[in-house]
Amino acid sequence: MDYLEKARRVIALEMAEVQRLLDRLDGSFLEAVEAIQSCVENRGKVVVVGVGKSGHIGEKIAATLTSTGSPAVVLNSLNALHGDLGVVADGDVILALSSSGETDELVNILPALSRFQVRIIAMTGNPKSFLAQNCHIHLDVNVEQEACPLNLAPTSSTTVMLVLGDALAMVLLEARGFQKEDFARFHPGGRLGRTLLLKVNQIMRGPEQMALVDPAMKIRDVLLKMAEMRAGVAVVVDEDGTLAGIFTHGDFGRHFQKHQDLLEREVGGFMTLKPITIRSGKLAAEVLHLIEQHRIDDLVVLDEDSRPIGVVDTQDLARFRLV
Known part of the structure; x- marks a missing residue:
């Protein structure tokens, strides 16, 4: 049959x-x-x-x-x-x-x-x-x-x-x-409840755990800063504190073969411009959506003035039982 x-x-x-x-x-x-x-x-x-x-x-x-x-x-x-x-x-x-x-x-x-x-x-x-x-x-x-x-x-x-x-x-x-907030009130338990009740500022790594660098910093120093913070991403900020871009281990790997002197170059020339970001007051559910949609490992969190105040690392999502 x-x-x-x-x-x-x-x-x-x-x-x-x-x-x-x-x-x-x-x-x-x-x-x-x-x-x-x-x-x-x-x-x-x-x-x-x-x-x-x-x-x-x-x-x-x-x-x-x-x-x-x-x-x-x-x-x-x-x-x-x-x-x-x-x-x-x-x-x-x-x-x-x-x-x-x-x-x-x-x-x-x-x-x-x-x-x-x-x-x-x-x-x-x-x-x-x-x-x-x-x-x-x-x-x-x-x-x-x-x-x-x-x-x-x-x-x-x-x-x-x-x-x-x-x-x-x-x-x-x-x-x-x-709305989503109403839905969360009726589903407080399990993964669904957590993603709807938790806000981004509750799951992000704060400023003290971020690798904050300026565009003129040498990539060698950027990597050291990332290692010090145990971070997979460096957040590049302009003089006024607003987000300029990000630099990841993936970016380093992609550019290293073409530029043998990459470690001595300024990160501003190799950072990713206009990265995917999220506001601190958004729901954790939106973090999951953005990470899955764009297939990224890190998400920069901004305040209302577009200044980076945190990073959501996908490795942290398991700690909050969101994945």
């Missing part, structure tokens, strides 16, 4: 269904965004309910909403009529997930939910289903074919639900002006 080909078939089928979803997004999606945004701004929450595989997708959607500033909880539909409806409050939005739109557990709790002042958003694959006909906003997650070779196991349908849930959460994130 060609397992790779079969895997490609599954992926292709699910991609095709996601494309169908993309092509039929309409005003209902806008209504859903506006309903949830209004709910959250009025200190309400999203109550997500689903059964089986749809329930698992609902849990992920709820987690994504919550982590991006739209509070959401999961209502266990099996226990809803036995006390768990207590999580629902007037002003909430109900997000109900059911591929068929006829799931008994969801259908049974609709009368109880109607006693609350809530708006019901239903994600179903059947706009004529009971759930679709008894909600305020219907989001169509219909699929033509599951990726299951028997066309039975929820595969394409759950993928489409998940993608649409992500779309809701990300559009809401932008609509509500959710």
